Amino acid sequence: MSPRSQIRHKTLLTIFLTCLVQLALGQAFSSKFEAVPPKKSNITFKNQLSENDKNNILRYEYFYNGGGVAVGDLDNDGLDDIFFTGNMTDNKLYRNLGGLKFEDITKSAGVAGKSTWTTGVSMADVNGDGLLDIYVCYSGKGAPEKRKNELWINLGKFKFAEQSEEFGIADPSNSTQGLFFDFDIDGDLDLFLLNHHIQVVNAIEFDSARAKRHPYAGDKLYENVDGKFQDISEKAGIKGYSLGFGLAVLAADINQDGWPDLLVTNDYIEPDYLYINNGDGTFSDRLTENFQHISHFSMGADIADINNDGLPDVFTLDMLPEDNQRQKLLYGPENYEQYALMIKQGFHHQNMRNMLQLNQGSGAFSEIGQMAGISNTDWSWSALFFDANNDGTKDLFITNGYYRDYTNRDFLKYKGDYYFKQAIAGEKADTLHLVTSMTSTPVHDYFFENQGDLEFSNRSTEAGFAAKDFSSGAAYADLDNDGDLDLVVSRLNEAAGIFENKSNAGSWLQVELRENSKNRFGVGSKLAAFSKGHTQVLELNPTRGFQSSSTFRLHLGFGEDQQLDSLQVIWPDQSVQTLSKPGLNQLLKIEKEDGLLSYRPVDKSEGLLTKLASSPDFVAGSASYNDFKRQPLMITMPSHLGPVMAKADLDGNGIDELFIGGSKGFPAKIFSYKDLTWAPYRGFRSASEFTDAVALFEDFNGDGKTDLFIGSGGYHDYTSEDESLRDRLFLNDGNGVLVPKPNFPNYRISTGAAVALDFNGDGFLDLFVGARLIPGRYPEIPSSKLLLNDGKGAFTLIEEALPLQGKLGMITSAVAQDLNGDQVKDLVIVGEYLSPKALINQDGRFEDQSERYFPTNTSGWWNSLVQADFDGDGDLDLFAGNFGLNTQLVANPKKSLRLYAADFDQNGSIDPILECFIDDAYYPYASRDELLDQMVGMRSKFTDYASYSKAKLTDLFTPAELSQAQLLEANHLESTYFENTEAGFVPHALPRMAQSFPVYAQLVTDVNGDGNLDVVLGGNQSQSRIRIGKIDAGLGLVLLGDGTGNFSPLSLKESGLAIKGDIKSIVDLKIGDDNILVFGVNQQRVEAYQIR
């Protein structure tokens, strides 16, 4: 077996097994939790806040953040005990008596703490004596000396002594949480102290704030030097700006090099930090290299391997609600200049929603939170990934809620009006009155079951979390030692929740680690379980969940399995201890053995494709056009469509030249590849006012030489009938020089697609030109064209030969093939808000017979179409690239996207109003600000956010207005393989990873040389509304075909691809024996890869 096919077989096997496991497990195991009443558990702790004019949200920003929870076995009796922090109340320590009964022993333990604002808590064996100690953090507006953090050293038998000064960590910062981990792997625990600022930093002060450390807001790293902690923050590269509003810190070996890395989340504008451990006592923040966009108001976070590929994935929480009403109350105006400034100042791309960064290895991450279904959980605090039902995948629990509706847009307005009214009435404004007049909306916790295949299903209600509250810190532990993980949740103004796991669960294994060092509990160790080709990996980093820490016991579920093949412990020093075939459903206590061999990370296997060092020196476009300034209600910008590419051997030397299309201001160029370099081709020149949307190399005048047709597209600042929209034909003069052909028909459409085919059977190639849109008039349908060739390259427009006078839709791609077997080529076209269309050629006239060839409910936002015989049955199948599933927009036969368009306010501009399904019903997509900006009349209709937050389309327009408007619908967003069968095209959704980004480019080729056709996909959409953000999960995806119509994705490691940006075109070049794939990336240089 060749290495290549080995890889392939391994992949397929893994996929097959994964599917099998999922099939087997999907139905069998379900999650269920039951609240244990305080009466039964004796846990009556309540994080009660007292709001008054001294203590309130306007005085202290983090007034409603809530308290923390830590669990751990403090007396080594085999039962995890619980510690709660109270913001304004005493902390509470509960001893676990077994059977979910607890005893409040705060008093005798002496750990009630002080009357300073109390935040996070962690348990860790700080002094390495085998007993877990407790570190409690403080913040608030009081004097620094009053908020020194406390370290309760465990003296055994629930006796504690506060020794923070002795250990050197009585730190007076405004702390959120302490994380104990062995960053330098010297066998003791060091401390990362997460802090936050307590004052607002104005935009103008950003630069100066980033120039220096803040004594109380800056995060700190303390190194444990023989039991005494020393602040090495600066030396170690830990940022300490006042811009840091740290809300979560997690340790994990993110890059799999054996050194623990850190994720720090920051509220507000400061980006999160991804500290990669350099292994030399320092860290480097590599966030922007790893994550293409991040949560804006990052709160809690978790790191876990959610797809069992052995790589830790990163999940950050934000505040985007699930339902329409709360979304509409929250969304304010979008400001492209402010966003641009944010990027320019180095704050990176940030959006307000939860982000799931799927780790693809080698620093490549794809953000797929929306596709995974876990992006909208309201104002969220704790995220905990754990296997709740022991089915072998990690599920997700999220706490959330904010006591006052602080970001309600109406409150901003109301407050101003209140001050104005009080001023006119000559009365003093009362701040507390304002605070207490803010509404309070409790929300339910979220519980998501991991469905495998990068999908989570929301089971909050079924799993027992329907109750609405304000929950914050949370931890998991098997409190009753029955083999599943229970939950402990801290709540505002309400008794803490103990949730007993009563899931219908599979088999399990729990592991406790001990090593003979000052890191007694083996924090940072990895556990890998192998069963039937299935791997699960866990890392022991108990500090997780907002301001909280979870059990030190590692817990894994195994579904129906009753035995493992093996279990590996990789200790922090990378030595590996292996247990063969351990039994399940037990608690294993593993002591580190002496003389273990060290684990060596497997050499990075090289992918099928290798990046070439050189690429043509040409960037075909810039960001200077913002189409939303012209039509603010569009979803994405149509201007940024290129570069398109095409290839042909123009000079007859046997090597193809590469055409790279231009855009306005950046005329197209052709390059020749010679001696590993790309040289500009001299025989071609394009004018700079055009935007090239499609390029076809064909012999149009029958002289045996290749000519070039370029379809002009774009949106830009073109008028609807702009001169720059005319398409162009260049004829080869025989010496390889492309000469513009005069008198080419002068129609003006923004072209989206073109196909050369002989539609009248005279032996000459004619043209179908698909129209994309009308600049400034989106989504009006333009007229596509048919052009007849006289054989000498002179074309004439054929009227009336297309259905609907050519107004077929907003066409993006087209192919020609003989659909009905009459030996004449027909057309298949796709477009935006369009079902694939089959246009049957009947003596040069085309008839729409789509219904015969395509199923209903396939109207999509199609971007690209290619054809080939993938299943070897002699006909041409289709690969159609669609918008994908990784956005807020949902479309299926029951929930379609509906675009109504008309000049509703009769001011001369088209008003495109998108209606979509949000949570429970259809609502307008536009935010209130967007709508009011589009139509003056709406300003008096919706004078506040509240009235708009419930508005449906029928509240915006009369039935008559709607029925007269143009209506476009889409109900299918998945990129799809259409199998050509006797009964027409049968759709099959492409693999899940191919749905994580809009597919704009597809190339059919045999990448792995197995004789079966594969498809290389590229896409993304960075030119979207700020609210949508960059859709950039695609990094180049290879789907391997098996020759029978099945396709399996290669991981990036296997393919070798990692292309950041919007791929708009892919071309393969054969140069000598080398097969080269060239990727056209929007506003970037093209990238070239060689097939191995």
Place this chain on the structure above:
Amino acid sequence: MKKYLKHVIFLLLLTWSSPFLLAQKKQPDWSKIYAEQLFHITTVMVTDVASPPVAARIYAYTNLAPYRVLQESGVNFKHADILRQSKIQGQMSPLSLEKVASPEFAAIYAMFLVGEKVMPSGYLLREKQNDWKEWGLKTKIVNTKNLEAHMAFAKSIADQVLASAKTDGYLQLTAMNRYTPVEGPGYWYPTPPAYMSAIEPEWKTMRTFFLQNLNDFAPLPMAAFNMETGSSFQKQTMEVYELGKNLSTEERLIANFWDCNPFKVEFAGHMSIGVKKISPGGHWMGITGIAAQKARLDFTETTYLHALLGMTLHDAFVSCWKAKYDTHRIRPETVINQHIDQSWKPLLQTPPFPEYSSGHSVISSAASVILTAYLGDDFAFTDNSEVYFGLPEREFSSFFQASDEAAISRLYGGIHFRDAIENGVSQGKKIGTSIWENLAK
């Protein structure tokens, strides 16, 4: 019975003597009433956060309605017809309505009807309309029999004014491109802390009432962007910067007195708070009301002056906004932060539109030309229009003293360069003078 009789006698007496009594009775203080009712329009604008140019447009049409009511009622004004030389004259043809007993009542009512439709939250005026009707009935300016006729009269006029407003280009603004900042040094970019988008970049496309050709009213050329030491622009920048660091108490007071920022944004973490004030136009409408009361103008002349001032303010804003989006000039805050001092902040919050010319300078000067022409140059008054914002009363010896102070206040506030102020003043004076002189032609 006795009691009853007494009442009858009293009533009889009253009926018989009423013409005489009315003549003796003090007339309602119409100039005060006018100002009070107009303030209801102002408060709705504050609720809606009407931007300065939008506010001026609203003042123009809401004050035009009372003027038209009086005109239609055959009242004689001291000065020439405002509309005769205006671009909307054709839309203001006589309606031949049947006269009503109290043109004053109908005039204010028409003001509310127009306000209700030209402001997003205009519905808030319905309560004021009811109050007005009750007041009219209570004071017997109208009675239950003729109330409907007054309302109908007002409605006819309001409809005519609103029909005219519909054609002034306002509805077309949302069909135009949103603003894209010009790239390059010296050009405007959104400013801290809210980085709000540019306000009304296409306002120059709005119809003016009087100005025939906006190019005739362009401000003098501004100093070119040049940060080399000694250049005019650099010196002006340093002036704003240094002055901002060394403001006297009086200068601070002046800057705040004329701030007139309809929406100042303050941030507290996730929460932004909009602090609201009346716009520059609102301030000058306030002064007009104060002056009308001081001069004891009757209803007719109060109305005339307010209508003329509202329309003048609108024209001045259109002219100024054309200049702003012809020049796209950078704000002092941006230049200073980029070139001199990263942490410098102006005393006032920089408003969200380009710098040149200074709006307050243009519109205050245009307004004071009109007020001076009408009431005289040595007209002293006490400006108490922003007392409820905690700002003190301020004495002025003339309208020009007030408008000059409003203009220079922008320098103290750190939001304008000197040339935008000085050239803005002359631009405004030219506008005001042209409008006043054309009236008499």
